[in-house]
Amino acid sequence: MASTGLPPALARLVRDLCMLPGIGEKSATRLALHILRWPRAKATELAESIASLHEAIGICSECYTFSEQDPCPICNDQKRDRSVLCVVEEPGDVIAIEKAGCFRGLYHVLQGVLAPADGIGPDELKIAELVRRVQGRKIQEIIIATSSTAQGEATAAYLTEILRPLDLQITRIACGIPMGMDLKYADAQTLKRALESRTTY
Amino acid sequence: MASTGLPPALARLVRDLCMLPGIGEKSATRLALHILRWPRAKATELAESIASLHEAIGICSECYTFSEQDPCPICNDQKRDRSVLCVVEEPGDVIAIEKAGCFRGLYHVLQGVLAPADGIGPDELKIAELVRRVQGRKIQEIIIATSSTAQGEATAAYLTEILRPLDLQITRIACGIPMGMDLKYADAQTLKRALESRTTY
Structure with a gap:
């Protein structure tokens, strides 16, 4: 002890x-x-x-990330591109992407991933909220940025199916060798995905 | 940021x-x-x-470790061997040795190591208190258990000199290859010490 x-x-x-x-x-x-x-x-x-x-911290009623204001500063920022929505699992993902400073659209935080074994189905996630948010808005693209874990992939597949009837572009963030990583240390699954998703040089 | x-x-x-x-x-x-x-x-x-x-936590006025009581439960424990004093740098060292459960004597916490470059000389440590504590008591052995860092070694050497005039046995905990460690991962200094301090089998 x-x-x-x-x-x-x-x-x-x-x-x-x-x-x-x-x-x-x-x-x-x-x-x-x-x-x-x-x-x-x-x-x-x-x-x-x-x-x-x-x-101090609550949840933004638009994108469901952690925030002290509602709507959060990102949802409230009129300079951001409202035609692109990046769907992530958790508020920590929003923080990571914001820190990378490479995305100027809006977010949607699912508050988890599908995990039937743990009793987490679509109703436990902010999926209905996502569909409601997309409908009747001028959103053109949804980037599904869930993790490349089994559960993250399953969630991405489910979302694609749910969102397909709506008339918009659905994309998935790329999987591959992390920048700066020695190829020989990459695991087999990552190598497979990296080869499958190869781009023309 | x-x-x-x-x-x-x-x-x-x-x-x-x-x-x-x-x-x-x-x-x-x-x-x-x-x-x-x-x-x-x-x-x-x-x-x-x-x-x-x-x-909640203060410092024991006998051994200078962290404690909620004064004297601390260890100094107060009449079943412990009062003839052996183990000198350590910090309260964390007392916790580690107690957890190992291999020592039944008392402790003396120096509250640091000699670090002249940082302005820490003998007066900044509980060295005078150690000498006072040893004098006129029935302590037979002092185990110097400072770290095997340069500063810990220098502190051990200084203590040995200070304590030598008092009539008691002064020992130093052994340095060597940590248990369970592969020899080839040990650093050169440790290997040198382990070879020098080899024991007859």
Whole structure:
């Protein structure tokens, strides 16, 4: 157990930190000891940042990403291209694409992927909302940018079927060798996709 | 910057998490998004664990480790061997040794290592306190368990000199190949030490 020999308050923090993804008991102990060495004000600041998170942040009623305003700054930005909608799984994907700075359209966050085994069907995702959003608007293209995992691919296939009756272009982000990656380290599935999706040079 | 496109409350938490060791902007964003997906009560609990840490935990006036009581449970444990003192750099070292469950003596936490370049001399560490603690007690052995880094070694050498006039056994924890480690991955310094410190089989 994490708490062996630890002062209770430290053991409690270690236990709580262990609930974060990718943080095991060893890292949690290291982080907790580090926080203990901080000036108290710095620890209080971190605690407040965590405590105020849920209060400050809600979900945009247009695109369903995390936001402090509704609609979110992206949906509200009149300079963005309203004819292209990029469909992603989670708010973290919006953040990643925005950071890359390569997309000027709008987003639609599904809030997950289809995962029948976990009881997540189309009704659990923002799919009806997507269809409603597309209908009667001047959207010309939908880029399906779900992950290239089995579930992400299945979700993309399902979306394509649902959206096909609507008169618009449906595209899928490309799969292939990541930039800067040595070809020999790519897995077989990625290599297969990269070869299939080869472009003329 | 971490905050590109992030809602301010999320950006603030990412910035605060980045101050933790080994957590870069990418991990911080991932952790913050994960906390946001938690039920609010769980986030509040983590925040409280962090906020209450400094209040709950002080420093043992005997051995200088982190503790909620003074003296700490280890110094207070009458079943421990009071004739052996294990000198370590930080409270985290006490936790690691206690977890290994292989030592039944008492500890002395130096609260750092000698680092003249950073202005940390003997007076900044609990060295005078160590000497005072040893004098007039029935301590028979001092195990110097500072790290096998350059600074840890220098601190060990300094302590040996300071403690030599007192009539007790001074030992140093062994350096060598870590258990379970493939020899070919050990660095040259470790191999050198492991060979020098070889024991008869």
